[in-house]
Amino acid sequence: MASSDALPRLIAFYLPQYHPIPENDAAWGKGFTEWRNVIPCAPRFRGHYQPHLAGELGYYDLRVPETRAQQAELARAYDISAFCYYHYWFHGKQALERPFADVLTSGAPDFPFCLCWANESWTRAWDGRTDRTLLEQTYSEQDDLTHIRQLARAFSDPRYTRIQNKPLFLVYRANKLPDARRTTDSWRAECQRLGIGDLFLARVESFDDEHTDPRALGFDAAVEFAPDWLLLNEPLRRGRFWRWAARARLVSRAYQTERVYAYAALVKQSLAKSEPPYLRFPCVTPMWDNSARRKTDSVILKDSTPALYEQWLSAVIAKTRARPPHEQIIFINAWNEWAEGNHLEPDARHGRAYLEATRRALRA
Numbered sequence: 391m392a393s394s395d396a397l398p399r400l401i402a403f404y405l406p407q408y409h410p411i412p413e414n415d416a417a418w419g420k421g422f423t424e425w426r427n428v429i430p431c432a433p434r435f436r437g438h439y440q441p442h443l444a445g446e447l448g449y450y451d452l453r454v455p456e457t458r459a460q461q462a463e464l465a466r467a468y469d470i471s472a473f474c475y476y477h478y479w480f481h482g483k484q485a486l487e488r489p490f491a492d493v494l495t496s497g498a499p500d501f502p503f504c505l506c507w508a509n510e511s512w513t514r515a516w517d518g519r520t521d522r523t524l525l526e527q528t529y530s531e532q533d534d535l536t537h538i539r540q541l542a543r544a545f546s547d548p549r550y551t552r553i554q555n556k557p558l559f560l561v562y563r564a565n566k567l568p569d570a571r572r573t574t575d576s577w578r579a580e581c582q583r584l585g586i587g588d589l590f591l592a593r594v595e596s597f598d599d600e601h602t603d604p605r606a607l608g609f610d611a612a613v614e615f616a617p618d619w620l621l622l623n624e625p626l627r628r629g630r631f632w633r634w635a636a637r638a639r640l641v642s643r644a645y646q647t648e649r650v651y652a653y654a655a656l657v658k659q660s661l662a663k664s665e666p667p668y669l670r671f672p673c674v675t676p677m678w679d680n681s682a683r684r685k686t687d688s689v690i691l692k693d694s695t696p697a698l699y700e701q702w703l704s705a706v707i708a709k710t711r712a713r714p715p716h717e718q719i720i721f722i723n724a725w726n727e728w729a730e731g732n733h734l735e736p737d738a739r740h741g742r743a744y745l746e747a748t749r750r751a752l753r754a
Contacts, residue, residue: 402724482536
């Protein structure tokens with residue numbers, strides 16, 4: 391298939407957890423936002439890039455419309471096509487909905503968006519404790535209808551991202567749905583009844599059991615998640631010699647308590663992945679380091695640079711341009727996952743370097 395003259399669309403995942411909510415207040419302390427973990431994080435070994443301190447946007451509150459406008463202006467300037475907002479729905483109850491609700495109600499900023507249902511129960515997994523459930527995810531046939539009706543207004547918004555005129559809706563953990571085919575069929579039928587038309591449904595390939603054909607579950611496509619955990623092999627500096635060296639204090643013990651990988655190796659392995667027999671939208675990540683959320687056993691991609699990220703994105707863009715125009719979509723993980731060390735937004739160390747690399751890669 392010949393490439394299109396239009397540039398591929400770059401969609402960045404967007405985390406709304408930068409304003410306090412009662413559930414987080416109860417679990418983590420009054421006034422909790424993502425910034426509480428980000429700012430005090432310290433390096434765990436020599437050369438470890440922490441903390442990730444905010445750049446020109448500062449330590450923002452997403453209830454402030456000027457902040458959302460600045461984000462959209464910055465994304466547009468560097469060729470990001472849309473934000474994919476994480477959407478939290480727990481059998482009729484929403485969480486962290488304020489930023490997107492304000493965007494939808496106000497009509498501003500005038501910047502494209504889509505939604506990804508993060509359909510996991512909330513636990514204390516961030517700090518390594520999964521024994522406490524904060525918000526439980528449950529399912530029912532009636533809730534499928536209630537949920538899609540609640541989303542109808544967003545799907546009808548002219549800013550909503552569409553593929554072949556179908557609103558694009560992602561599900562983060564499709565395998566968690568007790569009857570995915572029933573759910574997707576129900577959603578499609580209800581959207582037809584509401585006059586929205588058909589949906590373009592995509593499941594995210596994040597966990598090991600989700601690298602299968604999404605069409606069997608009623609989805610049109612998959613979205614790759616980066617980093618792909620299946621590509622991460624033995625962490626750096628593991629094994630008998632390195633354990634001895636750590637005990638002798640010749641190297642940091644952090645290589646034994648954390649899972650540290652080379653970003654450059656991930657780029658190479660990701661580009662060597664074979665294409666599946668179904669439509670999968672690729673994904674890249676500028677960096678990853680969730681040590682701000684975890685006291686131990688964090689995953690750290692070491693030595694990311696704007697140049698390596700640009701190399702990865704450039705190669706993915708080249709492959710994507712061989713597809714039909716409506717399939718030329720690439721996801722970036724993420725716009726603002728600061729506590730996972732995973733953001734295009736400017737930081738104090740790199741400024742706009744990763745955004746500049748994004749624009750260069752797309753326009754090359």
